[in-house]
Amino acid sequence: MTAKPKLYYFRGRGRMESIRWLLAAAGVEFEEEFLEKREQYEKLEKDGCLLFGQVPLVEMDGMMLTQTRAILSYLAAKYNLYGKDLKERVRIDMYVDGTLDLMLMIMLAPFKPPKEKEENFALIMKKAKTRYLPAFEKILKDHREDFLVGNKFSWADVQLLEAILMLEELNASVLSDFPLLKAFKTRISNIPTIKKFLQPGSQRKLHPDQHYVDVVRHILQF
Amino acid sequence: MAGKPMLHYFNGRGRMESTRWLLAAAGVEFEEKLIESPEDLKKLVNEGSLMFQQVPMVEIDGMKLVQTRAILNYIATKYNLYGKDIKERALIDMYVEGVADLGEMILLLPVAPPGEKDAKLALIKEKTTNRYFPAFEKVLKSHGQDYLVGNKLSRADIHLVELIYYVEELDPSLIANFPLLKALKARVSSLPTVKKFLQPGSQRKPPLDQKTLEQGRKIFK
Numbered sequence: 001m002t003a004k005p006k007l008y009y010f011r012g013r014g015r016m017e018s019i020r021w022l023l024a025a026a027g028v029e030f031e032e033e034f035l036e037k038r039e040q041y042e043k044l045e046k047d048g049c050l051l052f053g054q055v056p057l058v059e060m061d062g063m064m065l066t067q068t069r070a071i072l073s074y075l076a077a078k079y080n081l082y083g084k085d086l087k088e089r090v091r092i093d094m095y096v097d098g099t100l101d102l103m104l105m106i107m108l109a110p111f112k113p114p115k116e117k118e119e120n121f122a123l124i125m126k127k128a129k130t131r132y133l134p135a136f137e138k139i140l141k142d143h144r145e146d147f148l149v150g151n152k153f154s155w156a157d158v159q160l161l162e163a164i165l166m167l168e169e170l171n172a173s174v175l176s177d178f179p180l181l182k183a184f185k186t187r188i189s190n191i192p193t194i195k196k197f198l199q200p201g202s203q204r205k206l207h208p209d210q211h212y213v214d215v216v217r218h219i220l221q222f
Numbered sequence: 223m224a225g226k227p228m229l230h231y232f233n234g235r236g237r238m239e240s241t242r243w244l245l246a247a248a249g250v251e252f253e254e255k256l257i258e259s260p261e262d263l264k265k266l267v268n269e270g271s272l273m274f275q276q277v278p279m280v281e282i283d284g285m286k287l288v289q290t291r292a293i294l295n296y297i298a299t300k301y302n303l304y305g306k307d308i309k310e311r312a313l314i315d316m317y318v319e320g321v322a323d324l325g326e327m328i329l330l331l332p333v334a335p336p337g338e339k340d341a342k343l344a345l346i347k348e349k350t351t352n353r354y355f356p357a358f359e360k361v362l363k364s365h366g367q368d369y370l371v372g373n374k375l376s377r378a379d380i381h382l383v384e385l386i387y388y389v390e391e392l393d394p395s396l397i398a399n400f401p402l403l404k405a406l407k408a409r410v411s412s413l414p415t416v417k418k419f420l421q422p423g424s425q426r427k428p429p430l431d432q433k434t435l436e437q438g439r440k441i442f443k
Contacts, residue, residue, distance in 0.1 A: 051357050052320045063312060069291065070315030077308045086299050090285070093292035098274045135273050 005030040005060035008044060010219070012212040013205045014107060015068045016056045018100070018162060020204065022072055024197035025158045026079035032203065041219050072096075076155040088150045095136070095148055095156040099163045102132045106166050110208045111216075121170065128167050133178050136160060140180040146187060153191065161188045169207055227252040228281040230266060232441055234434045235427045236329065237290050238278045240381055242426065244294060246419035247380045247410075248301035254425065260441050294318075298377040310372045317358070317370055317378040321385050324354045328388050332430050333439075347396060350389055355400050358382060362402035368409060375413070383410040391429060 005023065009016035011034040023030050035041050035055065044050050049057055049064045058065045065071045076082040076092070083089045105124050112120050139148055148156040164185050167174045175182045188194060197204055227245060231238035233256045245252050257263050257277065267275050273288045280287045287293045298304040298314075305311045327346050334342045361370055370378040386407045389396050397404055410416055419426055430438075 051316060052323070052353055061309070063309065065312055065316060067316045067319035070312055070319055073295075073315055074308060074312040077311070086296065087283075087285070089299075090287060090292050090296040093295050094273060094287065094289045097289035097291050101274075131274055 003060075004028075005058055007032045008035065008049075008057040008059070009055050010035050010212065010216055011205070012208050012216070014056075014208075014216070017205055018068065018103070018159060019056060019058060019071050019075070021158055021162045021197065022075045022079075022081070022155060024202065024204070025153075025191070025193050026075065026081060027193045028075075028079065030203070035219055036215060038219050038221075069100075072155065081153065081155040081158070083150055083154055084152075088154075091149050092154050092156045095139070096159045098132060098135065099156075099159045102127060103159075103163050103166065106163075106170070110213050124167075125171060125174070128174060129177070132163075133175070133181060136184075137178045137180050140184060146184075153188075157184075157188050158194070161185060161194070225253075226250075229254045230257065230271075230279040230281070231277050232257045232434075232438055233427070234430055234438060236278075236438070239427055240290065240325070240384060241278060241280060241293055241297065243380055243384045243419065244297050244301075244303070244377060246424065246426070247413070247416050248297065248303060249415045250297075250301065252425070257441060258437070263441055291322075294377065303375065303377040303380070305372055305376055306374075310376075313371050314376050314378045317361070318381050320354060320357060321378075321381045324349060325381075325385055325388070328385075328392070332435055343392065347393060350396050355389075355397065355403060359400045359402050362406060369406075375410070379406060379410050380416070383407050383416075 005028065007016060007019065007030055009032070020030070033040075041055070044055070044057065045053055049059075051064070051066050054066060056066065056068055056071060058071050065074065073082070083092050102124070105120070105127065109117070109120055109124065136148070143151075145151045147153050148160065161184075164175065164181065175185065189198060196202060227250065229238060229241065229252055231254070242252070257266070263277070266272050266277070266279065271286050272279055273286075276288060278288065278290055278293060280293050282296070287296060295304070305314050324346070327342070327349065331339065331342055331346065358370070365373075367373045369375050370382065382403075383406060386397060386403060397407075411420060418424060
């Protein structure tokens, strides 16, 4: 009998949130161990669980997987969210990588010095509105299908929805010029597994606050 | 008839070099269209060839691929350098992402503000010695095989050996205490396709010099 995947990370979004989303979207139940003290992190290191001394760490299928993209790609392949062939997979990879570039900016924002925060926020919004959102609006416009790739729900759709919701937390009107993305957001949000994950009480984590930033700085010592 | 892959980038290593290494190691001939001015880049953007207005871009099999990882994943799969199943692929991905993290630090070193360069170089050396090289030495030691994953050459070996060359350019002493990494480097370097790529006159790009850096700055602002 296979155990549930077990996620080791801080009690917050960070680099683990995309993994939680993908597992949830695939309807896979998972457990979490939250790192709240430096000792827990040191123990994982000492036990040889962290290949490069870093989290996220996901224990599943007999493996101690680290590196966010390695974990996400594995999950996408295992749960049939990676397209039907190599050509679909490369498109999913392209879309996901673009989305993750934008999300990394958002993820690192709380750790910027106070005097850089406003400029950083403006840059995120500019990139979102002039680079990333137009690219995805165009994809949806060109094929008029419900999903980004191959007329079928994939990792690319999950990743983009996650990014859209994070952007809307920063600026509620960010989709105002992107009607197809608005419709996409509604459609993907209504997929039963996603709908469930979006409800209160799920394992979805909250917007990072100062406490989260402090815990991460304390454990990773930076 | 499929043409050769066409690589669009500027005349330097940057984010395209790992693609050049992988294609070369796979024995795949490729062509390059060099971006030499802001106008060259603008042309690619205006013709809609760059999904996120960024290079690298590789034209291959009727597609215009962007995003380094997407490109490398495609090439690795197509040329059977990505393991035999999803578990091997997960290990390869994990190793490759670690290589990419250290590679990124080295890549960005030339554009660090002058006052920060020394500190960044020291950090690279520290991470190499205490995090990355020990991790890969341990993997090789744990199974005693010639290659990182599945007892067979994969992209993980190629990317790691490429990285070892860059580390040695910064400080040749860093690999001193890692005998299995030295052996991997020698083994991969002597593969006929890689050996050819390592010779002068190949499409391998040299370290960034001041002139190329200035050119890159103009193009990418």
